[in-house]
Amino acid sequence: MLPRWHIFYGAIFTLVIWAIIPTINPFYLGLLFLASFLIDFDHYIEAVLHTKKLSLFKAFDYYKSLQQREQESYKKGLRKKGEFYIFHTVEFHLFIVLLSIFFPFLFYIFLGMVFHSLLDILDMVRKDRFYTREYFFFNWLRKISSS
Numbered sequence: 608m609l610p611r612w613h614i615f616y617g618a619i620f621t622l623v624i625w626a627i628i629p630t631i632n633p634f635y636l637g638l639l640f641l642a643s644f645l646i647d648f649d650h651y652i653e654a655v656l657h658t659k660k661l662s663l664f665k666a667f668d669y670y671k672s673l674q675q676r677e678q679e680s681y682k683k684g685l686r687k688k689g690e691f692y693i694f695h696t697v698e699f700h701l702f703i704v705l706l707s708i709f710f711p712f713l714f715y716i717f718l719g720m721v722f723h724s725l726l727d728i729l730d731m732v733r734k735d736r737f738y739t740r741e742y743f744f745f746n747w748l749r750k751i752s753s754s
């Protein structure tokens with residue numbers, strides 16, 4: 608899903624939470640909103656690692672060509688996993704929620720991340736691309752250490 612849609616839905620989600628809990632600390636609302644799209648920063652990290660360029664535009668180009676390649680594989684019936692996105696893993700979500708026991712503000716970041724990941728999953732299921740992502744950090748680790 609494109610960042611602009613994550614920002615849009617993230618804003619709606621933040622407003623809904625605000626409507627449910629009007630007394631909520633605005634700082635927490637801000638964190639929730641930012642987390643609902645900044646989790647995609649891992650996509651930028653992946654692009655920088657592949658292109659060796661810091662430019663955000665180059666990162667967008669990278670994903671455009673990656674999407675084309677993925678589309679071609681899909682047409683050929685190939686179901687390959689795409690890039691690895693560390694912030695989108697189940698383990699990273701658990702790590703943040705566990706840390707929130709000690710640092711309560713992290714709970715709002717966790718909520719934004721979960722909302723983001725649910726949108727990603729819905730979008731991928733709708734486009735029949737659920738298989739493209741590695742959802743578990745330890746699966747990824749096992750694979751790279753055995754290859």
Ligand SMILES: [Zn+2]
Nearest residue numbers: 647695723727
């Ligand atoms: Zn995402």
